[in-house]
Every structure is written in structure tokens, then in C-alpha cells.
Amino acid sequence: MAVESKELNERLQSLHRANELKLKAIPYMNRKEKIPTGFLLKDEYLQSRDRILTTFKATLEDWENWHWQMKNRITDLQILQELLPLTEQAAQDILEVGRTYRWAISPYYLSLMDSSNPWDPIRLQGLPRIEELLDLTGEEDPMGEAFTNPAPCITRRYPDRLIINVTNLCAMYCRHCQRRRNIGETDSHETRAQLQAALDYIRANPEIRDVLITGGDALMLSDLTLHWLLEELHSIPHVEIKRIGTRVPVTLPMRITDELCSILAQYPPIYINTQFNHPKEVTAEAKKAADKLISAGVVLGNQAVLLKNINDTPDIMIRLNQELLKIRVRPYYIFHAKHVKGTHHFIPKIENGLDIMEKLRGFTSGLAIPTYIINAPGGKGKTPILPQYLLSLDDEEATLRTWEGNIIHYPNY
Ligand code: SF4
Structure with missing residues (x-):
């Protein structure tokens, strides 16, 4: 009898808690229907x-x-x-x-x-x-990429990884582009000789275990050049992973052809990071492109840019990240837009980004929560920005704030 009443009591408490959680979910569920997605449209x-x-x-x-x-x-x-x-x-x-x-x-x-x-x-x-x-305030190159360029086409800002910039061509020139200085007046790919010099640098530096091929848009390269580049990188024993930076799943999903995928499948592991910024961009065509890449063994991630009037609200970011998970693209970063000349009207306040992170944590799956990043000026690297959850820490205990705002004391011994 005592056991039954204990179980009943536990079930009643669980039902009460489940109802509390349901009430937290309902406001977003009501608002969500008003946020357009590529599938709905x-x-x-x-x-x-x-x-x-x-x-x-x-x-x-x-x-x-x-x-x-x-x-x-x-x-x-x-x-x-x-x-x-x-x-x-x-x-x-x-x-x-x-x-x-x-x-x-x-x-x-x-x-x-x-x-x-x-x-x-x-x-x-x-x-x-x-x-x-x-906008007269921004800079052309706030990241100081021109000063982190130890070899042709290479940007190096971290100990064990680097970027090869292979082209300035993109399917679309995004108005918020953080590399708009490279877009210039004409489209051009780096020459084989330049790419070879970049490969020579990577070969000569055995600490480089992770290479990001980007641009512009790395998938603007021809299949032939991409194949050659991946084969070369794959042959360097210390290059453990290859990454590709591209927005084509968003702006030109038809670029993800069977031929391209058969090349990518030959050189694992390959990680592709793309840039969906709004749930309207998550379309059936984008899903088809993602499906093909995943079948080729590619791991997909998303690096959204936080943009004023585009995605700077918690509801839009939650919907974007949930839509991405449905097409198997993992939300990876939210970048705070840099002060690039001509893009000031896109830059929200950092408080907006923090509010979004606050409303994501706990309210939706951890998988749908990217890291919010400010890129430190001068090429000093990505700096994560988080709402404050650790309120104090000493030898005895940590004082923490939970996602619901409860204050808890957690032993530290
Ligand atoms: S695809 Fe990327 S590099 Fe190209 S314009 Fe857009 S943001 Fe810039």
C-alpha cells in the first residue's frame, strides 16, 4: 500500500511538472505557425x-x-x-x-x-x-586577414588548422558578406600554381591537421579542380579532416550533383559548413542537396550570421535551427556580424544574440543550439558569448542559474 501511494505521489508530481513544461512550450507553438519556412512556401x-x-x-x-x-x-x-x-x-x-x-x-x-x-x-x-x-563606420578587413596570410591563398589564425581561399566567385553576392572586399569587380579562381603553393605550405607544416577550403564559395570550383585539390590534401598524412565552406545548399542547391558527390565520397572525412540564415531558405531543394551530401558521407553543419531584421529574434532562430535538424544539418555557429564596411545596417546588438541564446537553451533540443560567436578583430579568433549560468565558484561550491532561472548550489569538492 505504502509503495502504491509513493508511486502515485511520484506520478502526480511528474504530471504536474509535465504540465508546467507544456505551458512553457505552448506560446512558441502558437507563434511558430506564423513563421514561414521553405517547405510551407x-x-x-x-x-x-x-x-x-x-x-x-x-x-x-x-x-x-x-x-x-x-x-x-x-x-x-x-x-x-x-x-x-x-x-x-x-x-x-x-x-x-x-x-x-x-x-x-x-x-x-x-x-x-x-x-x-x-x-x-x-x-x-x-x-x-x-x-x-x-555606412562610413566599418572596415574593409576587420579580421585582418591580410596579416594572417603566410602563403598564397592561405589564412592561418589557429595552431592546428588553416583556410585555403580558392576563389572569389559565389552563386550570389550576399549583401551582408563579411568578405565583400574579395568580391571585387570580376570573378576569378586561384590558379593551380597558387593552390600548389598552398598545398606545399600545408605539407611543410605537420601540425596542420584540419584544412578548410573556402572562398568566396568553395563549390564554385569545377569538379576537376576540386577533385585534384581533395586528392592532394588526402595524400598529406597529417591532414586528418577536410572542411568545405559553401553557401550553395542555400543559394544554388543544384550544384550538389551526383558527380560532385561521387568525388566527395572518395576523400573522407569531409565536413561541409553552410550558411542558412532564415527558415525560408530551408526548402525541399535544400533538403535534396543535404540528402545527397549525407549519402556521400559528408557531415553537415550550419554557420548562421545574426542579421538585423532577418533572423535577430529567438522565434526565428528556434524555427531555423529546428528546420535544419529536420534536414540533418546541425546548427554549429551563430556569428555576430563583423563591422565590415557597407553592412552596418545588418548588425544587431550583442544583447539580441544573448537573448536568443537564453531562449534557446532548455526550450529546445541541445542539438538545435549553436555556439554564439564574436570573431575577435585583427584575426584573434572566435570568442564564444554565453548568457551567464555560472554565478559564482569557489572551493566549496558553484552557484548556478538554470535555464528556467532557478538558483542552485552545486558541490565542488
Ligand atoms: S556566399 Fe559567402 S562569401 Fe559568398 S557572398 Fe555570400 S557570404 Fe560572402
Whole structure:
């Protein structure tokens, strides 16, 4: 009898706690439905796609071909206006900004834009705005990458790993790009000779166990060059892992072809970090690209950039990270945007980032919680920023704050 009543009491307490937790979940569940995702907007995407194909007199087969997408990147205001209604002022601003900062949008990424909403998060990332010219505060190279460049194409900021910058080409020139100084006026890949010099540096430095191939967008390289580069890196005994930095799963998922995947599958382990910034970018096409990469043995992670008016609220970040987990892309970092010239209008307050981290922890799966990072100026490295959970620590105990705000004392002996 006593055992039964103990069990009953435990069950009643558990039910009470479960109800408390349910009440914490309900407000977000109600708000979540109002946050658009790529999957929810599938019909709108298909209509936009068909409209763009009609304008270009192209076929579905063309659409699926990444070379067609690249050849038809939208770089001309007149063509843009045929595809997306713009106010006269918005058109004038694009023309004006384009004289200083290049712009280009893949037809696929354009098809995700909401033609009726100037504040659409996809439009904000793809279309130039006059604010780019009004920012006189930022720097061209706040990371000081020019001073961490010990060999051609190489950036080295850490003891055991480095970056090879292989190209300045991207499927789209994101308006918030932190490397916009490299975008320049023309697209160009590094030469084989330059890449060879980078490989020679890596071979000569046995402490380098992790190499990140990036750009621009590393998957803008041809399959042939990528294959050669991966094969070379794979042949260096101390290179334990290869990483690829690319935004094509977001801006040009058709680049993830069977041929590319068959190359990637030959040189494990390969980690790909991409940059989804809004749940609208998580589409059926992005999922198809992720599925193919995962089948090739690639491990996928996401490095979002925290951007004002795009993803600087807890609800959008929770939805983004949950959508990413559904397509097997692990949220890895949230970067606080750096003070790059021409991007000031994208930079939120650090308090926004901390508030997001506070509302993620405990409220959703740990898997959906990336690390919030400020990149220290001058190439001094990534610095994690966390809400304060450890309130005090001495030889006897730690005082901690839980995700619900309970204060607890934890023994430290
Ligand atoms: S894909 Fe990356 S490097 Fe290229 S423009 Fe966008 S943010 Fe910059």
C-alpha cells in the first residue's frame, strides 16, 4: 500500500511538472505557425520558378542545371525588374549601390523572394539597399586577414588548422558578406600554381591537421579542380579532416550533383559548413542537396550570421535551427556580424544574440543550439558569448542559474 501511494505521489508530481513544461512550450507553438519556412512556401516557390523559366524561355532541365543557373545569374536591373516588381526608388538604389558593390543573384535564390514584401528576409540578403553606401563606420578587413596570410591563398589564425581561399566567385553576392572586399569587380579562381603553393605550405607544416577550403564559395570550383585539390590534401598524412565552406545548399542547391558527390565520397572525412540564415531558405531543394551530401558521407553543419531584421529574434532562430535538424544539418555557429564596411545596417546588438541564446537553451533540443560567436578583430579568433549560468565558484561550491532561472548550489569538492 505504502509503495502504491509513493508511486502515485511520484506520478502526480511528474504530471504536474509535465504540465508546467507544456505551458512553457505552448506560446512558441502558437507563434511558430506564423513563421514561414521553405517547405510551407513550396507552392509559391514553384510559381516563381515557372515565371522565371518563362521569362528566360528555359526548361525545368535548365533550372536543375547549376551551369544554367550560374550563366543566368541576375546582374542586370532591367532583367531583375522583369522578374520582381520594384519601386522606382528601390530600382534607383540598386543602380546606385551597384556602382560601388557588385551584385548577382541566382535564379533559384530569386525564386524564394517575396515579391510583395520589401522586408522579406530573402530580399534583404540578395538585393542591394542604399544603406550600403551610407555606412562610413566599418572596415574593409576587420579580421585582418591580410596579416594572417603566410602563403598564397592561405589564412592561418589557429595552431592546428588553416583556410585555403580558392576563389572569389559565389552563386550570389550576399549583401551582408563579411568578405565583400574579395568580391571585387570580376570573378576569378586561384590558379593551380597558387593552390600548389598552398598545398606545399600545408605539407611543410605537420601540425596542420584540419584544412578548410573556402572562398568566396568553395563549390564554385569545377569538379576537376576540386577533385585534384581533395586528392592532394588526402595524400598529406597529417591532414586528418577536410572542411568545405559553401553557401550553395542555400543559394544554388543544384550544384550538389551526383558527380560532385561521387568525388566527395572518395576523400573522407569531409565536413561541409553552410550558411542558412532564415527558415525560408530551408526548402525541399535544400533538403535534396543535404540528402545527397549525407549519402556521400559528408557531415553537415550550419554557420548562421545574426542579421538585423532577418533572423535577430529567438522565434526565428528556434524555427531555423529546428528546420535544419529536420534536414540533418546541425546548427554549429551563430556569428555576430563583423563591422565590415557597407553592412552596418545588418548588425544587431550583442544583447539580441544573448537573448536568443537564453531562449534557446532548455526550450529546445541541445542539438538545435549553436555556439554564439564574436570573431575577435585583427584575426584573434572566435570568442564564444554565453548568457551567464555560472554565478559564482569557489572551493566549496558553484552557484548556478538554470535555464528556467532557478538558483542552485552545486558541490565542488
Ligand atoms: S556566399 Fe559567402 S562569401 Fe559568398 S557572398 Fe555570400 S557570404 Fe560572402
